Amino acid sequence: MSKPPTLHVLSSGGPVPTRARFGSAYVLESADRRYLIDCGPATVYKLVQMGMQPLDIDHLFFTHHHFDHTSDYATFLLTRWDHSIGTENRLKVFGPAGTKALTERLIGESGAFSTDWKARVGHHLSHTMHISRGGSLPRPAPRADVTDTISGPVHEEDSLTVSSAPAEHVQPFLESLAWRLDTPQCSVVFTGDTQPCDRIVDLARGADALVSLCGNFQSTLRDRGIEEGQTGTLGAAEMAAEAGVKQLFLVHIGSDLSVAENRESGLAEIAGVFDGEVVLTDEMTSYEIMTDRPVRSAGTRDPIAHPHIHRH
Incomplete structure (x- = not known):
């Protein structure tokens, strides 16, 4: 019997290293398959620390190409290739x-x-x-099947359907995507770095879980003049409520929300908008995705009710 679907949080911070967090990298484990989303600093090391290896991963999805989401890509590619013997699936x-x-x-x-x-x-x-590992000569050069993606349906195979939607971060300097992975066990959406927007809400409708950037209290982002292109507590809550997901996992967490008393205040603020389960994630921690809960009804699209969601 397959294990319950699980979100493995390798990294749940941003570009500023702290003792608790640095960078972004997550593994969705479902139906005996593992999918890596982003590949920030020390991803390979953290993957191994959590009992996995690069060869356990056949699919990698990038939300965007800021260094805190991509800087361990070379290590991942080369480690996976160096340990392969030619019988593995191509990445x-x-x-x-x-x-x-x-x-x-x-x-x-x-x-x-x-x-x-x-x-x-x-x-x-x-x-x-x-x-000695079981390989044979001549040894091939490292290769991967790489796709530059636009929004919409992206990929489908026996155990996986993938869709994407544009996220709103720092365009036009680089493009950003949110990802939806539908497996036989669960549906999970990863926002990547973005401001709250209705395209991601639409992507997440009916999903089991939303894995969302939550950089700080919404009011703090606003007061510091950095609300554009980012999501805070209320923005994450509004997207989750409007999409009707069952669980909200908060990632890419700033230092303010890592303080114990602020964590509780942040969770309370979110609970005032979204009444599903909320998890403020920690690095190197695994969380079960709850698929046996009743389907939640999608919330209102009224911009007054959810004022932080950018409408198109």
Whole structure:
């Protein structure tokens, strides 16, 4: 019997490192498959610390290409390739515009790490180690199937249907996407970095869980003049309520909300808008996705009721 669907939070911070959080990376485990969303600092190390390996991942989804979401991509690609013996599934990578180019600049024929993989392909010591793992020669160069994605239906296979929607972060400098993964066990939406917007609400309608950026109290973002392109407590709550999801997982959490007394205040503020389960996540922690709860009705689209959601 398959395990219950699980959200493994590898990293739940932002670009400013703290002792508790740094960067973004999450694994959705469902129906005996694991899907990686974003690949921020130390993703591979944290993945292993949580009992997983890069070869356990066949699908990687990037929300956008800020460094706190992508900086361990080279490590992930090369570790997965170096430990492979040729019988594994080829890695599928999906992301906004620039994902193919980023991959080529890292592991392409003239990429930043081409001297590394060419040594491992060519030197007899690496040949011996590769054969000892069960591989055979000649050893192929690292490869991945990479897709630059636009919004809408993206990918479908036996156990997975993937859709995306535009997120609203720092356009036009880089594109951002929210992702919806539908598996036989659950439906989960990852907002990535965004301000609250109705496109993500529509993507999340009827999903079991919403994994949302929550950078700070909404009032703090507003008072500091950094509300545009970001989601705070009330914005996350409004998107979850309007989409009718069962659970709201808060990630990409700023330092203010990491303080114990502020956590409780933030959760109370969210509970005033969204009456489902709310989890303010911690790094290196796993959370069960509750799919056996009654389906929640979607909330109102009244902009007065949910004033922080950007309408199109």
